[in-house]
Amino acid sequence: MVLNLNSIRKSYRTNEGKVSVLNDVSLTLFAGETLALRGESGSGKSTLLHIAGALELPDEGSVEIGGKELSKMDDTGRAAVRRKDIAIVFQHFNLIPSLNVAANINFQASLSGPVDKIKLEKIVSSLRLTDQMEKYPEALSGGQQQRVAIARALVTEPKLLLADEPTGNLDEQSAESVLEQMLTLVAETNTALMVVTHSRNVAARMDKQLRLIGGRLK
Amino acid sequence: MIVSCLFTLLSHWYRNPLQIFAYLSGVALATALWSGVQAINHEAKVSYRAAAQTLGEGQYNLIRPKQDKTISVVDYVNLRKSGWLVSPVVDGYFDNVRLLGMDPLTLPSSFLFANANLTSSISGNDFFELLMANENTSKNFGPNIKVIVDKNVAPGMAVGDISLVQRLLNKNSISYLIVNPTQPLEQTELEEIAPHLAIINTEQMTNISQLTDSFHLNLSAFGLLSFAVGLFIVHSTIGLAFEQRRAMMRSMRSMGVSIRTLIISVTTEMMILAMIGAVFGIVLGYLIAGLLLPDVAATLRGLYGANISGTLQLRPDWWLSGLVIALLGTGVAMSSQIWQITKLPILASAKPRAWMVVTTSYFTLQMKASVVLLTLGSIFAILIDGLVAGFALLGALLIAAAIALPAFLAWCLRKLQKSANTPLWDWFWADTRQQLPGLSLALMALLLAVSANIGVSTMVSSFRLTFISFLDQRLAPELFLQVASKDQSSELNTFLSERGIEVLPLMSVETVISKQPAELFGIKIGDTYRENWRFLDAVENPWDRVQLGKAIIVNEQFARRADLWVSDRVNISPDFTLPIAAIVGDYGNPKGQVIVNEELFSNLFPQLYPARFGIRTDNPAELQSQIINQIGIDKNSIIDQKSLKAFSMEVFERTFLVTSALNVLTLGVASFAILMSLLTLADRRIPQLSPVWALGLTRSQLGKLELVRAVLLALFVVIFSIPTGLVLAWVLLNVINVKAFGWQLPMFLFPFEYLKLGLYAVFAAFLAATWPSLRLIKTPPSDLLKVFASER
Incomplete structure (x- = not known):
């Protein structure tokens, strides 16, 4: 089991008072499995993804990634999990503007040691980024930037890939192409994938689909 | 992992070369002025130490003639025979080099020359035929004089065996005797052996190092101010990055x-960059110090008689201090950013320029902090006496003014926006308000620089006016001369009396009064004194009381150091006290002075005679030549009033030359801060200006408006700087000067000077804004359009 969320509860304080976002949410994800998480805006999809990505801690419940319980770890421990076991692809790409494509792709993997160059070249080639390696993010289209973000995520060989609206900022054609390449690579590397999306088309391509309604999974 | 992170962080600078330039130059400029000043101070202190080691200054009692210039060999032999352990010194000038002849056999061991024959490779009789000097001084001697180079000898001095120096100076006598601290238990009184000689205690001697402390502290304060101004650039760049x-x-x-x-x-990352900037700064500081050092040396020689080396050496003491302060300053500047990193939410949505979105409440908070700081500084200055408290007040005042500035500017801009009668001006003022947080650090730097300029120039100009008036009072006689002997003194008195010329004889002795080293003067009170001298405070008819021998006059520095004022009683001798009738301003003189009438002085010191004279005459040139020809007084011992005033003013102007140079440099650094802020903000301006451009304003109009904005903001800063600078001047004149030098100066205002300075500052801001404005004017429309395509 790559991801095990058990009885997760999460709420936020706002000016209007306490707002419950996740209410007794549990789910599991195995290696090579793909899952789409859907729901209305504000339904808690991103919060759940962030908890799964060790970016946030739940108020209650437990989070296990690759058998490691996150609530018992400090910031440095959770950072190590994010570095080694998880990779996240964001809607807004989150590329580092001052690094070129090659350095962006290398960055996360290099935090844990030397990068496997053969693997890197294979991923770069399958995402059709070979000619873009020296360019800076500002010179790339949205689709190209998202492919760089996916390459950066997969080069680290994560157990779990989390994607937050990965095609939300792309046109239909680019979205299809990016999704196809991501699924192919995930299948090849036996990585577990959880995608947060509004898109029915994206969700339909996953093994499982779950909906978050009122903070509960349906 | 740290290497990867470091590389990634550094990549930002690679893509933003202007920012790295701003950061490095901020650190470099801040460090340059600080380390330059430290280099000067350190060089001076090394020279003082060398002088103390060479001359034994302040460590041994000396025996000097009470009035004459020299001690005879007979006196020396008599003293030795009577058990006095004394060592002879011959002191004189040889081609602008001060030659000291010493006797290594009788010299106390802490003197450099006492051990010279042990440490030198030259031995035997050869040693007694050599002079010791530092490398620079050694170049003054021709091939006939053998000089051994020793870096520990004070600059401008050479030491040698007494017989050699006597030969070189063509003297047979001795200048003074060093009294060994260990003396026999029983010995004949000096008064019995040689009544014309006197012991000068160490406490009666002026300690050059202590005397010049306030001068060096002033330099350090300026260095620190420049450092603070440079730090604003660093803070601003770190914040933006x-x-x-x-x-x-x-x-x-x-x-x-x-x-x-x-x-x-x-x-x-920040520390590595700070270190690179600091190295540049230290090199720059070395160059600045090298340029300023000759003037500082001249000032110290003129003001305090202190000889310091005119050449600079790269000493670890000051360059390390430059490096340390650069790193500390960077640490302070980045501390708030580090704190923000600890609070940085990983998931917060992007908030570009969040640091610019400063609310009015933040300005109000700054204003409150300013009031608190000012109150604390004032309480500190009132409760704690001393120069450090004065500088604390000065620092509190400057920081308080700086942090209150944004609130003042925001208030001005709000008022102007309300009075705007066209949409364009309404937008202009609103947009300027939005720019304010991003520019406030640079504007604070400008405020500090302009205020410091106003404050210091007010102090210097007030000092100059006071000093000129003081010279007119004190240098009323048309001729001043010094006689060589008692006979010459009597002859001169007779000569002048026969011709009915008013003469002002002056007798003096160095002594200790009220536990303070002081010069006691005996003067002949006449119309010249009564008509010309102005007192800071006095009882009624002070001159009459002094003339009757019932009171004394003291100078201000003596009164302040001894904590005495008018009517307080002073012990003139162990069993004789007199009240103070008046306090006289005595600017530029580091020594305390006590003035009594000539009869009283002669009673106290019957063996002394008038050696200096002031003479009133309508024809100084003719009288001067008559005195030289008929009495045989050396022409170098006579000086006319005009030359003396000119010399005094030259010393005065030189004293503040360094201050003026540092002032100009500080203003330059502040202008650079504005340039860097505007340039680094320029890219961020495009999204704000594009909509206005799209609505119909041309790029040229927008560029000109940017210039107008910079000029107006600088103008507001100048307006705010004037009261700040004047308060600063008041603190300098009434707190710092009193505590550092012992005199209080009246404050004069110089509106024309402030206007000129204001125009310089506005012009500097205009120049700083020109480049960013030109860049905006030349921005291609495609760049402006990207904003609408969300491609930026």
């Missing part, structure tokens, strides 16, 4: 970089 990298840091955190690693990486 942090904001621009906020998204990068969030990405790094989401990819598994811990807070600890991120903080270590950012700190390492």
Whole structure:
């Protein structure tokens, strides 16, 4: 089991008072499995993804990634999990503007040691980024930037890939192409994938689909 | 991992060369002026130490003639025979080099020359035929004089065996005797052996190092001010770089970089860069110090008689202090950013320029902090006596003014926006308000520089006016001369009396009064004194009381050091006290003075005679030649009033030359801060200006408006600087001067000077804004359009 969320509860304080976002949410994800998480805006999809990505801690419940319980770890421990076991692809790409494509792709993997160059070249080639390696993010289209973000995520060989609206900022054609390449690579590397999306088309391509309604999974 | 993070962080600078330039130059400029001043101070202190080691200054009692210039060999032999352990010294000038002849056999061991024959490779009789001097001084001697180079000898001096120096100076006598601290238990009184000689205690001697402390402290304060101004650039650049990298840091955190690693990486990065900037700064500081040192040397020689080396050496003491303060300053400037990193939410949505979105409440908070700081500084200055408290007040005043500035500017801009009668001006003022947080650090730097300029120029100009008036009072006689002997003194008195010429004889002796080293003067009270001298405070008819021998007059520095004022009684001799009738201003003189009438002085010191004279005459040139020809007084011992005033003013102007240079440099650094702020903000302006351009304003109009904005903001800063600078001047004149030099100066205002300075500052801001404005004017429309395509 790559991801095990058990009885997760999460709420936020706002000016209007306490707002419950996740209410007794549990789910599991195995290696090579793909899952789409859907729901209305504000339904808690991103919060759940962030908890799964060790970016946030739940108020209650437990989070296990690759058998490691996150609530018992400090910031440095959770950072190590994010570095080694998880990779996240964001809607807004989150590329580092001052690094070129090659350095962006290398960055996360290099935090844990030397990068496997053969693997890197294979991923770069399958995402059709070979000619873009020296360019800076500002010179790339949205689709190209998202492919760089996916390459950066997969080069680290994560157990779990989390994607937050990965095609939300792309046109239909680019979205299809990016999704196809991501699924192919995930299948090849036996990585577990959880995608947060509004898109029915994206969700339909996953093994499982779950909906978050009122903070509960349906 | 840290290497990867460091590389990623550094990549930001590679893509933003202007920012790295601003950062490095900020650190470099801040460090340059600080380390330059430290280099000067350090060089001076090394010279003082060398002088103390060479001359034994302040360590041994000396025996000097009470009035004459020299001691005979017979006196020396008599003293030795009577058990006095004394060592003879011959002191004189040889081609502008001060020659000291000493006797290594009788010299106390702490003198440099006492051990010279042990440490030198030259031995035997050869040693007694050599002079010792530092490398620079040794170049003054021709091939006939053998000089051994020793870097520990004070600059401008050479030491040798007494017989050699006597030969070189063509003298047979001795200048003074050094009294060995260990003396026989029983010995005949000096008064019995040689009544014309006197012991000068160490406490009666002026300690050059202590005397010049306030001068060096003033220099350090200026260095610190310049450092603070430079630090504003560093703070501003670090803040901007942090904001621009906020998204990068969030990405790094989401990819598994811990807070600890991120903080270590950012700190390492900033410190490496600060160190590079500091090295540039130290080199620049060395050059500045090299340029200023000759003037500082002249000032110290003129003001305090202190000889310092005119050449600079790269000493670790000052360059290390430059490096340390640069790193500390950077640490302070980046501390708030580090704190923000610890609070940085990984998931917060992008908030570009969040640091610019400063609310009115933040300005109000700054205003409150300003009031608190000013109150604390004032309480500190009132409760604690001393120069450090004075500088604390000065620092509190400047920081308080700086942090109150944004609130003042925001208030002005709000008022102007309300009075705007066209949409364009309404937008202009609103847009200027939006720019304010981003520019406030640079504007604060400008405020500090302009205020310091106003404050210091007011102090210097007030001092100059007071000093000129003081010279007119004190240098009323048309001729001043010094006689060589008692006979010459009597002859001169007779000569002048026969011709009915008013003469003002002056007798003096160095002594200790009220536990303070002081010069006691005996004067002949006449119309010249009564008509010309102005007192800071006095009882009724002070001159009459002094003339009757019932009171004394003291100078201000003596009164302040001894904590005495008018009517307080002073012990003139162990069993004789007199009240103070008046306090007289005595600017530029480091020594305390006590004045009594000539009869009283002669009673106290019957063996002394008038050696200096002031003479009233309508024809000084003719009288001067008559005195030289008929009495045989050396022409170098006579000086006319005009030359003396000119010399005094030259010393005065030289004293403040360094201050003026540092003032100009500080203003330059502040202008640079504005330029850097405007340039680094320029890219961020495009999204704000594009909509206005799209609505119909041309790029040229927008560029001109940017210039107008910079000029107006500088103008507001100048307006705010004037009261700040005047309060600063008041503190300098009434607190710092009193505590550092012992005199209080009246404050004069110089509106024309302030206007001129204001125009310089506005012009500097105009120049600083020209480049960013031109860049805006030349921005291609395609760049402006990208904003609407969300491609930026």
